[in-house]
Amino acid sequence: MPLKIRKFEQILQGKFGFVPAKHRSDDHRWYEKTIPGCLLATYVSHGDKELSSNLEGKIARQLRVRKLFFQEMFTCEQDANAYHKQLQEDPYPPFHVRF
Amino acid sequence: MSVAALFGDRTMFPFWEPAQSTQKFGQVYPAIAPSTSSPLSQLILFRRIAPGWELVQRLVLELTQEEDGSYLLSDNEFYLYGQGETLAAAQDDYVAALLEYYALLADKPDPPTQAVFRRLQLFLRPTSL
Numbered sequence: 001m002p003l004k005i006r007k008f009e010q011i012l013q014g015k016f017g018f019v020p021a022k023h024r025s026d027d028h029r030w031y032e033k034t035i036p037g038c039l040l041a042t043y044v045s046h047g048d049k050e051l052s053s054n055l056e057g058k059i060a061r062q063l064r065v066r067k068l069f070f071q072e073m074f075t076c077e078q079d080a081n082a083y084h085k086q087l088q089e090d091p092y093p094p095f096h097v098r099f
Numbered sequence: 100m101s102v103a104a105l106f107g108d109r110t111m112f113p114f115w116e117p118a119q120s121t122q123k124f125g126q127v128y129p130a131i132a133p134s135t136s137s138p139l140s141q142l143i144l145f146r147r148i149a150p151g152w153e154l155v156q157r158l159v160l161e162l163t164q165e166e167d168g169s170y171l172l173s174d175n176e177f178y179l180y181g182q183g184e185t186l187a188a189a190q191d192d193y194v195a196a197l198l199e200y201y202a203l204l205a206d207k208p209d210p211p212t213q214a215v216f217r218r219l220q221l222f223l224r225p226t227s228l
């Protein structure tokens with residue numbers, strides 16, 4: 001079942017600690033999260049109602065996780081601690097720059 | 100899906116300007132050209148992409164068509180995407196996201212984000228109008 005955009009945004013913020021980006025856009029709603037050594041940023045388009053399977057894959061990459069893990073994040077199988085652990089041990093795609 | 104079928108038989112650089120191009124950013128900007136290496140599912144953005152902005156390196160975009168017929172463009176450098184009912188609309192959406200990402204990164208003073216920003220600046224730069 002496609003993930004509803006609103007649900008995605010709610011979980012992204014409430015469970016995984018992403019915050020709305022300061023800059024406002026006419027086209028997208030951006031969310032960001034800073035963890036030691038990197039900034040994670042993702043966005044959805046105004047007007048979209050649900051994420052297609054392809055779009056889930058694109059956003060998963062922005063969150064630096066594989067698609068399956070992404071899906072588990074939003075079906076409550078993976079929590080914030082598991083996400084942070086995944087980012088530290090096996091970000092995918094890997095970060096270009098790490099500190 | 101063949102990109103060549105969408106844009107006609109285009110096998111040559113330089114760039115082609117879609118007739119319906121970019122309602123948001125104007126019709127005069129070279130936008131999408133079929134990739135000579137993989138014309139079926141990849142497009143290239145290069146040079147002037149919006150008022151006051153240019154790509155100084157080619158940015159290869161993967162093209163996907165959704166089940167509802169809409170288009171999804173995405174890159175493997177910065178993991179941005181654009182979507183739209185038409186290819187031009189998807190391009191507009193992608194370029195908008197790229198410029199927003201630039202603004203987002205420019206605003207952050209921390210060294211890791213600035214390192215990512217410097218990498219983005221290897222591709223995207225403001226131009227003198």
